[in-house]
Amino acid sequence: MNKQELKRLIDDRHRAGKKVALSFCSHVPEEVLEAAGLCHFRLPYMEGMEDSASRILINNVCPLVKNVCDICEDPALSEADLILAETSCDGKKKMYELLTNQDRLYFYQVGQGADRDYVRPLIKSEVRYLIRELEKRFGIAVTDADLREAAKRVNEERESVLELMAVQRAFPPAAYGMEIYQALEESRTLPELKDRTSANRRAREAFLARKSPVSPDARRILLTGCPMSGVYEKIIHGVEANGGVVVAIENCEVMKTAVRHFDTEQENLMEAFADCYQNTACAIMSPNLRRFALLRQLAAEYEAEGVLEVTLQTCHPYTVERDRIQQLCKNELQIPYMAVETDMTDSDTGQLTTRIAAFIEML
Amino acid sequence: MANELPQNFEEFAEARREGFLLMKELKDKGRQVCGTFCQYTPAEIIHAAGLKQVGLCGRSHLPIKTAETRLPANLCPLIKASFGHVMEDSCPFAYFSDLVVGETTCDGKKKMYELMAEYKPMQVIHLPNVPDYDRSLEMWVSEVRKFKEGLEAHFHIRITDEMLNESIRWNNKLRTQQAHLYELGKYDPPAITGVDMNNVTDGFQFMFDDEEKYRKITRIIEECEKNWQEGIYPVEPDPIRPRLIVSGGGYAATNEKTINVIEELGASIVCYEGCCGISSLRRKVDEDESRDPIVRIAEKYLEVPCAVVSPNKRRMEQVADTIDEWKADGYVSITLHSCNPFAVETENLRRVCAGKGIPLLHIQTDFTPGDEGQIRTRIEAFLEMIREKKREAISHE
Ligand code: SF4
Ligand code: SF4
Numbered sequence: 001m002n003k004q005e006l007k008r009l010i011d012d013r014h015r016a017g018k019k020v021a022l023s024f025c026s027h028v029p030e031e032v033l034e035a036a037g038l039c040h041f042r043l044p045y046m047e048g049m050e051d052s053a054s055r056i057l058i059n060n061v062c063p064l065v066k067n068v069c070d071i072c073e074d075p076a077l078s079e080a081d082l083i084l085a086e087t088s089c090d091g092k093k094k095m096y097e098l099l100t101n102q103d104r105l106y107f108y109q110v111g112q113g114a115d116r117d118y119v120r121p122l123i124k125s126e127v128r129y130l131i132r133e134l135e136k137r138f139g140i141a142v143t144d145a146d147l148r149e150a151a152k153r154v155n156e157e158r159e160s161v162l163e164l165m166a167v168q169r170a171f172p173p174a175a176y177g178m179e180i181y182q183a184l185e186e187s188r189t190l191p192e193l194k195d196r197t198s199a200n201r202r203a204r205e206a207f208l209a210r211k212s213p214v215s216p217d218a219r220r221i222l223l224t225g226c227p228m229s230g231v232y233e234k235i236i237h238g239v240e241a242n243g244g245v246v247v248a249i250e251n252c253e254v255m256k257t258a259v260r261h262f263d264t265e266q267e268n269l270m271e272a273f274a275d276c277y278q279n280t281a282c283a284i285m286s287p288n289l290r291r292f293a294l295l296r297q298l299a300a301e302y303e304a305e306g307v308l309e310v311t312l313q314t315c316h317p318y319t320v321e322r323d324r325i326q327q328l329c330k331n332e333l334q335i336p337y338m339a340v341e342t343d344m345t346d347s348d349t350g351q352l353t354t355r356i357a358a359f360i361e362m363l
Numbered sequence: 364m365a366n367e368l369p370q371n372f373e374e375f376a377e378a379r380r381e382g383f384l385l386m387k388e389l390k391d392k393g394r395q396v397c398g399t400f401c402q403y404t405p406a407e408i409i410h411a412a413g414l415k416q417v418g419l420c421g422r423s424h425l426p427i428k429t430a431e432t433r434l435p436a437n438l439c440p441l442i443k444a445s446f447g448h449v450m451e452d453s454c455p456f457a458y459f460s461d462l463v464v465g466e467t468t469c470d471g472k473k474k475m476y477e478l479m480a481e482y483k484p485m486q487v488i489h490l491p492n493v494p495d496y497d498r499s500l501e502m503w504v505s506e507v508r509k510f511k512e513g514l515e516a517h518f519h520i521r522i523t524d525e526m527l528n529e530s531i532r533w534n535n536k537l538r539t540q541q542a543h544l545y546e547l548g549k550y551d552p553p554a555i556t557g558v559d560m561n562n563v564t565d566g567f568q569f570m571f572d573d574e575e576k577y578r579k580i581t582r583i584i585e586e587c588e589k590n591w592q593e594g595i596y597p598v599e600p601d602p603i604r605p606r607l608i609v610s611g612g613g614y615a616a617t618n619e620k621t622i623n624v625i626e627e628l629g630a631s632i633v634c635y636e637g638c639c640g641i642s643s644l645r646r647k648v649d650e651d652e653s654r655d656p657i658v659r660i661a662e663k664y665l666e667v668p669c670a671v672v673s674p675n676k677r678r679m680e681q682v683a684d685t686i687d688e689w690k691a692d693g694y695v696s697i698t699l700h701s702c703n704p705f706a707v708e709t710e711n712l713r714r715v716c717a718g719k720g721i722p723l724l725h726i727q728t729d730f731t732p733g734d735e736g737q738i739r740t741r742i743e744a745f746l747e748m749i750r751e752k753k754r755e756a757i758s759h760e
Contacts, residue, residue, distance in 0.1 A: 058706045058727070060437070087492035090470045093673040094707035107674060109493040112467040116489055117509065118502035129498060135694070199393075259590075286473045286487070311435075316703070319435035320474035 001189040002048050007076045009191055012078065013039045019138055020076075023084035024068050024092070026257040026280055027110040029127055035142050036134040037084070039191050043071060044253065045230030045344065050074045056098050062314040063344040065091040065225060066293040072099050077259055082137070086110050088284050106133055114285045115254060120274040127168035127176035128149045129275045147269055151262040153193045162257035167207050168247040169302055170213040177223070177246025178236045184254065185229075204291070218245035219363045221303035222335075224295060224325065225311045226318045228250040229341055234349050235310050235356070242357035247302040250294060256281050259294060281318035291321075292328055299333050306363050308356065336363055367544050372583070373408065376565030382417070382569030389415055389571055390459050393517060398460030398483075401468055402447065402638040403490060404659050407648060409464075411530035412514050417456045418568045419463065421445035422616030424455055424730035433478060439701045440729040441613040442471045443510055444549040449482050458485070458696055464510075465634045466490050467572075468671045469704050485641045493663055494672040504661040511657060511684055527656035533573070534612050538582055542644040546589050548633035549689055552600050554570035554591040557632020558623055564635070565615055598631060602757055605629075605749040608685055610712075612670060612698035612705035617728050620735045621697050628739075630746050634689045637668040641688075642681040670704035678708070682715045693749045695742075722748065739756045 003197035006307070010020045021033050033040040035141040047068050052073035053066035072083055085096035085105045096105060105120040109126050111119045131142050164183065167174035183203035187196045221244045223235065228251055236246050249255060260279045266272035281291035300309065307329050313316045322339055342348055364715045374381075389397065397409045398419040410417045421444025430447030448464075449456035456642055457463070467473035467490050476487050489506050491499030511522055544563060547554040563580060570576040590596070596606065609632050622632060634641065646666050649659040668678035686694065693718045697756055698706040709725045716723040724745040 055734045056710055058703075058709075060701060061703060061707065087673050090671065090703040091707060093492065094670065094704055097674050098707070098710050107493055109491070109498060112473060112492070116506070118489065118505045121505075122502045125498065125501070283474070284470070286467055286489075287477050313435075313437050314701075316435075316438060316470040316701075317474055320438065320471060320478075321477060322435070323433045 001044065001046060001185075002077050003046055003071075003074060004048075005189065006043075006046070006181055007079075009039075009041075009189075010077065010079050013191060019081040020079075021082040021084060022080050023086070025084075025086045025088050025110075026252050026282065027086050027088060028084045028108055029130065029277060030154050031147055031151040031262060031273070032085075032127060032130050032134065032142070032156055034193060035146040036131075036138065036140060038134075038138075041191075042070075042188070043331070044185065046071055049060055050076075057095060060314060061091045061325065062089070062312055063066065064230070064312070064315075065089075065095050067090060067230070067344075069095050070098070072096075072101075080104070082106060082134075084108050087317070088282070091314070102349070105132060106130070110284060112246075112284065112286055114278050114280070114288070120271075122312075123274045123277050124270040127270060144269055148264050151264045151272070153197075155262055157193050157197045157200070158258040158260065160197040160204075161254065164200045164204045165248060165255065165258075168245075170212070170217060171303075172212050172216045173220070173245055173247050174212050174214075175241050176214060176259075177221075177249065178233075178240055179207070180246075181232050181236055181249070187227065188253075211283070214245050215329065217243070219360050220247045220303060220305045221247060221360070222246075222248045222250065222298055222302060222307045223310065224250040224307060224338075225309045228310055228312075228317045229253050230344050231310065233311075234346060234352065235308070235340075235342070238349070238353040238356040239308065241359065242360050244306070244356070244360040244363075246286055247304060248298045250291075250298055252282065255294065255298065256291075283321045288321060291325075295325070295328060296333065298337055304335060306359060307335050307337045308332075308359065309337065311339065311341050311342050312343060372562055375570075375744045376468065376562040378481045378566030378569040383573070385569075385571055386415075386417065386456060386459050392628075394533060395461045396456075396459050396516075399421050400456055400464070400472070401466045402643075402669065403466045403488065404464050404663055405497055405510065405664055407530045407534050407656075407660050408507070408511050408514065408522065412518065412520055412525040412536060414461075414514070414518070415571050417460065417571075418579065419445055419448075419457050419460065420613060420615065421448050421454070422459075422730065423448075427730070430536055434475065437701050438471050438475075438483075438750075439469070439613065439699045440731075441616070442469075442475050444616075444730060446475050446479055449479055450597045462486060462514075464488065469702070470668070471701070484517065485518070486510060490671065491665065492672060494667075494677065495676070496662075496665065500661065500665060503665050504658050507661040507664070508657050521673070524652075524656050527660070528652050531648045531650060531656060531660065535650065537577065538644045538647060540577065540584070541639070542641060543584055544580065545634050545641055545644070547584065548631075550664055551606070551690070552596045552598050552604065553631050553633050555585040556597045556626055557635075558618075558626050559597070560632070561618065561622060564639070604755040605692050605746050605753070606631055606633045606690060607693045607695055608634050608636050608682075608689060608691045609695045609697065610640065610682075611695075611726075612637070612702055612739055613699050614697040614728070616730050617638055617697065617699075620728065620738050621695075621726055623694065624735075624739050624742055625746075628742055629663065630693075632747075633691060634685055636682055636685050638723070640668065640678075640681050642677070643667055670708040675708065675711075679711060679715050682712055683719065686716070686719045686721060691721060692753060693745065695719055695726065697722060697726045697728070700727055734755070739743050
């Protein structure tokens with residue numbers, strides 16, 4: 001998605017009488033935004049933004065954080081009604097504090113772990129505060145019934161992502177990782193959840209209906225690492241042009257988010273929120289046991305032959321966690337592992353491709 | 364006129380090195396030691412438990428190479444040095460620590476602690492991200508309580524409310540004293556140099572006899588004040604001498620190329636601002652013993668104005684107040700390479716300073732030599748600009 005498209009979507013939603021919320025992280029409870037009747041986008045890396053980051057931020061900060069800064073400052077997107085400023089990584093949360101329009105922000109608090117006593121009560125109370133805030137800001141009421149209905153739609157969308165990814169379990173996988181990635185990129189820019197769900201389902205059916213283009217010899221690669229929207233292209237291409245195929249993408253934009261399920265039958269909705277969001281395998285969590293569990297699960301289900309970890313040089317949570325992920329792959333999963341570091345530019349494509357090719361060769 | 368300094372300054376400046384020996388003596392006598400990294404560590408609880416507390420923040424570039432075998436290169440040198448020391452067993456304080464206490468402050472540190480736990484017994488306290496009473500006090504109380512229980516379990520002791528109450532009173536007294544030390548900078552010329560002020564506040568972390576330490580600092584404060592009243596100043600009175608506030612994160616190891624140079628070039632650092640800045644020191648733990656001491660301790664620490672919380676409005680207020688009260692002409696923010704919280708937040712400090720009509724200098728550095736010349740040049744230019752402003756202001760009077 002580029003900014004003109006997003007601007008058009010925002011204007012369009014406004015004409016339909018809807019408010020638009022932007023968020024940038026899986027910790028933000030989508031069920032609440034959906035139940036409040038907002039059109040909500042969790043934005044990927046956006047091209048073509050006006051540069052504000054170089055004026056506001058230090059240089060050595062994550063390119064995703066810079067991009068979020070640009071998005072929030074860009075005059076073309078000034079009509080978005082709400083920005084969810086989640087306190088996930090240092091760079092992002094401190095950047096939010098510097099944005100010009102603070103009134104449009106809401107700081108949503110993310111805990112620092114998944115397994116401490118305080119975590120569930122914190123998720124519950126933060127969800128309640130968020131609901132109250134939306135009710136106040138937009139003069140609406142969010143009922144339990146609204147939340148349940150919304151959660152069903154969110155669940156369906158998550159399941160559609162899981163099912164789409166699951167076509168890769170086959171031998172050979174039903175599609176190139178690149179095709180899956182592109183299908184997801186497209187569906188996430190649709191304004192309504194149900195449309196995103198149907199688009200994912202259609203893509204899945206199309207993949208299943210044809211003969212797989214993937215060679216049976218292609219090495220099965222599990223991708224993991226930083227949220228990477230913006231760098232997937234060159235990475236996946238590096239894998240798939242060199243005798244590999246991406247079978248699963250653990251990253252935030254794909255599996256991390258989609259594996260979470262919200263129990264809409266649960267009597268106490270707040271407990272359901274805690275169950276769902278406690279299960280976010282994010283490196284902000286210390287320790288991030290869920291990610292280890294998720295990688296174990298994906299490596300088995302997708303019969304991965306290699307794990308490729310991609311990190312951004314400036315991302316401290318993921319680059320520090322790398323050591324333990326490497327241990328996991330080496331000592332426990334006994335799957336070959338390689339880590340590469342990259343950025344948003346294309347300047348390292350050649351060198352990355354060489355390394356990825358060598359890794360796949362070795363498998 | 365400038366004159367000789369109170370005798371004790373040397374002692375504080377040397378305290379860290381001397382501390383190694385003192386610590387060994389303490390250990391030989393069977394005392395137990397808690398290594399810490401951060402102002403968020405509730406000192407009251409460690410003190411109540413009868414443990415000695417010592418700061419473990421790395422200050423040397425030497426262990427960084429070792430650390431980089433497990434940590435990424437693009438990470439704050441303080442984190443790498445601290446971790447490298449533990450890997451190598453090259454820091455006596457870390458070596459002697461029976462328990463290491465960390466907090467989930469910045470991303471790099473909190474993730475590093477997961478690795479450090481492979482080498483040392485550790486307890487990590489989780490901090491709230493939003494420093495708001497309504498939204499975060501409950502979780503924070505739960506973490507502070509867990510920490511107290513963790514100490515009890517680790518050291519097989521019981522920490523009673525009486526012990527906590529006594530420790531609260533003592534630590535409040537120390538805070539009052541430290542605030543008093545900062546107040547010496549309000550005089551014009553200041554009654555203490557910024558370098559000495561820092562030597563004292565940094566050095567006393569490595570002195571382990573509480574009563575004696577308290578007495579020594581009291582003596583320093585009294586002497587400085589007396590000298591000033593008698594017209595004996597640490598620097599010559601000079602109407603255009605820049606009065607600066609310094610703050611930042613983890614820069615103790617860079618003093619020689621930063622704060623020392625600032626004063627050598629003729630400015631005065633009149634106060635330090637940051638997590639142990641003045642409003643933080645003035646904010647005491649409530650001494651109302653009818654209330655749960657853990658809650659009272661948690662309340663105080665929730666207000667630590669550190670760059671790791673968002674939105675950090677308390678710090679912006681502290682900066683504004685410090686500029687006014689200390690009549691500062693300029694502000695220097697020293698941050699380490701790859702430190703997001705303090706470096707990103709510096710932009711907000713710049714805005715507060717701009718609102719007060721004073722300039723801000725942001726120095727980004729690390730523990731390796733090589734950038735001294737460039738830093739010195741920038742400081743020189745910054746000071747000259749302030750002097751020019753002051754000259755002009757005087758000529759308009
Ligand atoms: S990795 Fe964690 S902090 Fe980053 S976007 Fe995903 S959930 Fe948010
Ligand atoms: S200086 Fe910054 S990055 Fe380093 S430990 Fe402190 S807060 Fe973390």
